[in-house]
Amino acid sequence: MPDQVEESSFSTRDTPAPLVDLAKITTRPSNRRRFLAQASALATFLAGCMRSKPEHEHEHEHGDTTSSGKVAEHSPQNPDSRTDTTLRHAMPTSSGTASTRGGGNIAFHRFDPVLPPVSSSRTTRLHFTAREVPIRVREDTVVAAWTFEGDIPGPIVHVRQGDTVEFTLTNAGSIPHSMDFHAAQLDPKVAFRSVLPGRSLSFTYKPKYSGAFLYHCGTAPVLMHMGSGMFGALIVDPPTPLRRAKEFVLVQNEFYLGPPHDGVAPFDYTKMLATLPDLFAFNGRPGQYQTAPIHVKRGDLVRFYVVNAGPTHPCAFHVVGEQFDTVYLGAPPGNAIHGVQTFEVTAGGGMIFEMQADIPGEFVFVNHAFGHGQKGAIGVLVVEE
């Protein structure tokens, strides 16, 4: 059955490449006449663009799909997905919007790291809403988040290899957003294209491989949308399930924050480009599993699904006082390595770490790139007697 893409929305569209090369326009006095002629040509070209491509026409072009899953010829292209097109698009430089102000009454909640059970149905229907909301990520910090389903990270999704995932994104935000599933194989210009505020987009796919996968907003600038909280984890089980274990999902991300307004700190795009984060976190709250650790019992097999949302830095995952009996680099149960102290999960990647909890105690799990661990990518696994 072919994958399908449907929409109940309008879509953004690429801007035309300029026909006049600005770099060739010179202001040297000896070429003054040529400069004036070129400037006149540029003005004529720009005026033509404004007449021939009014904004409302872009917004009203549909990308309908046929019943066979093919996309009609007049389908819009999405320049936003997988490419950071900051140079061609007007872009926000901070995540603060009218809906992300007023942090005083926002309560803190711990993000539950437990992997939810897989559904008995072979079809998983997901309907995510993109929302711009303030989130308290620490006692003293509320951020102007862009989210899937109102949290950082978005919901943990658990399916099997070969299941059908029917996905709909509704945009309840104030700017375009989109969805890029790393577990999917789809034409990104169609399925992962931007959805305007108030609109929805649906598509269907079947995960080809098992593993720990990232999903994220792919709207330009991708760095800004991922950096402001639009990401999550989708876990795909192999056809023959892995051994029974206590299973936890850890999604690492970085925070780049500006000065707070009305108690809410906006995400700062200039800082994201400089790649020196203020904070790191597992599951959106720096150090939350130090304050409220993860508990297992002696004898449990513990399985961490570590997904790195970045947007930029790696996660050198390590458990102090333990070793990983098995690390699945991808597509479990294949690609397993054994007796591992630390392994790096790159930005945009996900891996599965297993350890036998046969010694009681408190075991710190950490991004062993310690500048990152110190900023919040750290927690505690308590192995009870």
Ligand SMILES: [Cu+2]
């Ligand atoms: Cu977005």
